[in-house]
Amino acid sequence: MSDFLNQIYLWYNINKRDLPWRKTTDPYKIWVSEIILQQTRIINGIGYYKRFVETFPTIKIMAQAEENQVLKIWQGLGYYSRARNLHSSAKYINDNLNGKFPEDYNDIIQLKGVGPYTAAAIASIAFDLPYPAVDANIYRVFSRYFGISTPIDSEKGKKEFYKVAKNIMPEKNAGMHNQALMEFGALQCTPKLPRCSNCPVSNLCFAAKNKSTGLYPVKSKKSKQTNRFFYYYFIKNDDFIYIEKRIKNDIWKNMYQFPLFESDKKLSIKEIISNLKITFNSDCKVNVKTMSTLKKHVLSHQIIFARFVHIKIEDVNCLDKNFIRVNKKDIFTFAVPRLIEQFIEELNLR
């Protein structure tokens, strides 16, 4: 076993990437990096990390910011609950922990958005505490190397892999150990086309020896997607436009959008226009100017088909009072999902 680890450490020393969060020992920044990296490729996270810690260099500064500012920095990265929880936890640390990031695993895991993986990652990387951080890379490496075919998305599998990780966890250099295993999975023992030919541990690897890397890791669940149909009203009135905040427990919570009519089925142009009567007061004159093409926006569990309806209103009093009236140049201060951002880009409002 120590042979396996020694090879991994050796490999890591030579092949580790020069990543921005590896230049700091600030637990706050380690925390931010780990939240950003959840379900996110390193390459996509780097720019976001740099902008985030530049905008919010300390816990206190983030705690004092508006949630929209935090979401705005997060815009485009997805899984926005991460940003909301990060902000919420920053306020919690600032208000209740004297602004000091907790140094104990059991306190770290209390933070919103921090689960078993992230708590172990922070504890090991920032404080060198020997907690195994078992992420998707490590599931893959272990399943192949040891030939473990228990589904990694089962409760049994999680326990089994955690046990293996705990057993090989050294007392010292926990941060290096965890990062070495993850980096090895990310760069060498990749999901597709793993580089077994020049792998330092392939001679002892179960899957490599059996030429069965494609069978590992085993997953049991497959998610299904549902279709949703969004009709956004882009209402312009001189230099002003109208937006609303998504407040329900749904995708893109607490982010902004143009007034939305959601349908359970695809609508024809005629139906879209007749539906305007539902959304706007029936005695109001609503002029439909143009309509965008159908946009297909794919999420992890949903496919959204969206159209943007350009509307001109004669009387501003027709509009729902809950709509937020903003100067069109200020739209860029609001956190919006990619679907909206892409539409705004097409408008050329700048």
Add this chain to the structure above:
DNA sequence: CACACGTGGAA
């Protein structure tokens, strides 16, 4: 505890 939660890159 099964499922929801975003986005984009690679093959």
Add this chain to the structure above:
DNA sequence: TTTCCAAGTGT
């Protein structure tokens, strides 16, 4: 084009 999936967590 389709499919997979990435430093997981909350409910």
